[in-house]
Structures are given as structure tokens and as C-alpha cells.
Amino acid sequence: MDVVVLARWERRLRPLLTRLPRSWAVRLASAGRRRFSAALARCHPATQRSVPAGLGVTLWHGLRFRAPLINAAGMFKNGGGHALALAQGAGGYLAGTTTAQPCSGNRVRGIEQPFVPYPRSGAASNGLGLPNDAHATVAQRLSRLPRVAGFPLGASLALDARRAGSFEQRMADLVRGMHAYEAAGVDFLELNESCPNTGDSGVSWEQLDARLRAYQRGFLAQRGRPLPVVVKLSCDTPARGVERLVRVLIEYGFDGVNLGNTSVDYACHRRVIDARERRLYDHFTSTFGGGVSGRPLRDEMLDLVRAAVRARVASGAEAFAVIATDGIETAGDIAAAQAAGASLCQWYTGYFENLGRNGHALYQRIYRALR
Numbered sequence: 176m177d178v179v180v181l182a183r184w185e186r187r188l189r190p191l192l193t194r195l196p197r198s199w200a201v202r203l204a205s206a207g208r209r210r211f212s213a214a215l216a217r218c219h220p221a222t223q224r225s226v227p228a229g230l231g232v233t234l235w236h237g238l239r240f241r242a243p244l245i246n247a248a249g250m251f252k253n254g255g256g257h258a259l260a261l262a263q264g265a266g267g268y269l270a271g272t273t274t275a276q277p278c279s280g281n282r283v284r285g286i287e288q289p290f291v292p293y294p295r296s297g298a299a300s301n302g303l304g305l306p307n308d309a310h311a312t313v314a315q316r317l318s319r320l321p322r323v324a325g326f327p328l329g330a331s332l333a334l335d336a337r338r339a340g341s342f343e344q345r346m347a348d349l350v351r352g353m354h355a356y357e358a359a360g361v362d363f364l365e366l367n368e369s370c371p372n373t374g375d376s377g378v379s380w381e382q383l384d385a386r387l388r389a390y391q392r393g394f395l396a397q398r399g400r401p402l403p404v405v406v407k408l409s410c411d412t413p414a415r416g417v418e419r420l421v422r423v424l425i426e427y428g429f430d431g432v433n434l435g436n437t438s439v440d441y442a443c444h445r446r447v448i449d450a451r452e453r454r455l456y457d458h459f460t461s462t463f464g465g466g467v468s469g470r471p472l473r474d475e476m477l478d479l480v481r482a483a484v485r486a487r488v489a490s491g492a493e494a495f496a497v498i499a500t501d502g503i504e505t506a507g508d509i510a511a512a513q514a515a516g517a518s519l520c521q522w523y524t525g526y527f528e529n530l531g532r533n534g535h536a537l538y539q540r541i542y543r544a545l546r
Contacts, residue, residue, distance in 0.1 A: 178218045179534040181211060181246045186531030188293040193451060197283075197458040205292045216255025220535050224264035227542050231266070232518055234496045236405045238362055240539040241325035242518060242542060243264030245511060247329035247500050247521035248365060248407070252307045254316035261326055264538035269372030270317055271331030272367045273307045275348035276338060281463075282308030289463040293456060295449035298503060299435060299524050300456070301437070302465030305333060305454070310352030313384070319357035324525050325364035331407070334386065346386065350393035358430055364402060366390065369409035369436035380416075403430035409466075410435035410475045410501055414482040421486035421495070431496030433521070434479040437466025438501075469524035473502025477515050484516030504528060508533065
């Protein structure tokens with residue numbers, strides 16, 4: 176069945192999911208998400224959607240995005256979906272997040288890659304655990320993709336926190352992955368320093384600084400071409416911490432920051448979860464943990480974007496990009512992120528809501544409203 180038909184039916188039926196016994200709801204949603212994601216990555220729409228002139232943004236060393244909205248990491252973990260994103264009208268494409276070794280993701284209480292949506296709240300929870308085919312395999316796939324002007328190709332990577340071995344060994348694996356993507360010809364890299372689903376949460380400032388220094392020595396100082404590298408942070412990062420971190424990123428030679436990833440501040444976001452979905456929300460967060468995404472994170476993301484822009488201005492680093500992720504669902508969300516100083520937006524939860532509503536025309540509807 177066509178993915179758009181599936182998405183439209185899923186959107187209609189999703190509110191009924193919250194009426195089921197909570198364990199059934201999580202089991203059905205998790206299995207359905209895995210199957211739908213696989214079908215989405217294989218989808219090749221026959222129609223190429225046009226992108227209006229005048230929406231493009233140029234970052235770094237003249238890298239042109241034909242529009243200010245692309246998919247976030249996690250949507251196309253293994254390098255699929257490139258043809259889909261191009262045909263739908265995305266401004267670019269991001270693969271990953273990948274790790275050094277293949278990973279099947281989390282399995283909790285017999286449920287593989289736990290996930291559940293909160294449709295009335297425009298939110299979701301996931302404890303996927305970074306399932307992926309590994310840096311080297313995905314880099315090889317990306318090397319075979321066509322290059323399209325105005326449609327940059329990016330890759331997201333993360334430290335393999337659960338892999339045995341020393342910190343130095345795991346960092347060396349990640350740096351090798353960065354070089355593999357560089358050799359594959361990607362246009363930008365994103366380092367995921369914020370995933371709550373890998374046992375890597377709660378990293379101290381000293382640990383993060385050690386990682387950033389290792390990336391600087393192992394890749395930034397060694398890259399054979401001006402390949403931009405962005406660091407992705409959680410929406411749980413304090414604004415003061417973002418300002419401090421942006422100054423460090425600029426000092427070390429990074430090219431941007433992405434704000435932000437999912438949140439584990441369950442109590443905070445529970446207040447804006449629809450009352451009819453709170454029992455499911457409480458069940459998932461207490462049983463599976465994971466990260467909360469979507470509409471409830473919008474205001475926090477905007478605050479962090481403003482903090483990052485303040486630090487960029489104070490440092491005089493005009494080329495340093497600030498990217499907005501989480502809470503992006505409408506043209507108004509993109510406009511608000513741009514007004515806060517973001518150069519580019521990414522979406523994930525909002526993408527699936529729009530796909531169910533507008534099908535393959537989802538980007539066109541957003542662009543029409545932006546104009």
C-alpha cells in the first residue's frame with residue numbers, strides 16, 4: 176500500500192490508540208512505526224514537487240539549501256529516503272544517526288524499538304536506541320547517491336556509548352566514521368551529542384569537552400576539504416550552558432550547533448500533554464524512558480536558539496550556523512525559528528503529522544504559507 180495512504184489512515188486512527196490498554200498501544204505503535212519507516216525509506220514518488228524561488232539559504236562556504244527545511248536525523252537512519260526527500264521538496268537530506276558498529280536498537284519488555292505518539296498533543300516518545308547499519312555501510316550507500324544542486328547531503332553520527340572498549344577506542348571509531356563520510360562526498364556532518372536512548376545521557380561538561388577536543392584533533396584539524404561539522408544538543412541543555420558551549424565550539428573550529436534533540440524532562444512536558452494521553456505518557460516514560468519530541472519542545476528550542484545566537488554575535492563568528500529542531504510543525508514554527516536567528520530548520524514528529532494531512536505535498540504547503 177502507498178505510504179501516503181498508510182499515513183492518512185494512521186493519522187485518523189492514531190487517537191484511538193490512546194484508548195487501548197497501554198501495553199497494547201505501545202506494542203502496536205512500535206511495530207507499526209518500524210514497518211512504516213522501512214516503507215517510507217523505499218518510497219520513490221513519481222512526481223517531483225517544485226520549490227519556490229527565494230526560500231533558499233546559504234551556509235558556510237557557499238553551501239546552498241534550496242529551502243530552509245530538511246528532515247532531522249533518525250528519519251532515514253540507513254541512507255534510504257533520499258529520492259523521497261528530493262521529490263517531496265525538502266531543502267536537503269540528512270542520513271543517520273549511525274554508530275561504529277551495527278545496532279538493532281533497544282528491546283524493552285519484549286518490545287523492539289519502543290515508540291508511541293500523543294496525537295492530540297503533537298508529540299511522541301521514543302526509546303529506539305539508534306538502530307542503524309553502522310558508519311561504514313551507510314557512508315558507502317551515500318557515496319552512490321546522485322548529487323543535486325541546492326540539495327545538500329548530510330550524515331549524522333554518534334559515539335557508540337554501549338560498545339565495549341576505552342573512551343579513546345570509541346572516539347577513534349567515531350572519527351574514522353567521520354572520515355568515511357568525508358570520503359563518501361557528503362556536504363555536512365552532524366555529531367549527535369544528545370541522544371537519551373543509548374545510555375549516554377548525563378554527560379558532564381568535562382566529558383563533553385574531552386569529546387569536542389578529540390573531534391577537533393582527529394577530524395577538524397585533519398579534514399581534507401572544508402566539510403562543515405555541526406554539534407546537536409538536547410532541548411534539556413540550559414540556555415547558559417548553550418552560550419558557553421557555542422563559544423567553545425567556535426574556538427575549536429566547529430561550524431554550527433543544532434538545537435535540539437528530544438527531552439527527558441518528563442515532568443515538565445507532562446503539563447502540556449493532553450489529559451486524555453497522560454496515562455499513556457506516564458506508562459511509557461516510566462517503563463521505557465526514551466525522549467519526548469514534538470510540539471511541547473518548541474518554546475524551549477526557541478530559547479536555546481536565541482542563546483546560541485547571542486553567543487555567536489558576541490564571538491563575531493557570522494559563519495557559525497544555528498539550526499532549529501524539535502517543535503517544527505508549521506510555517507509559523509519556521510518563521511519563529513528564523514526570527515530567533517536560526518538559519519535552517521529540521522523536523523521529525525511534525526513531518527509525520529503533515530504527511531498524514533497533506534501527503535507528498537507537505538513541503539509545498541509549508542512553503543506556500545511561508546511566502
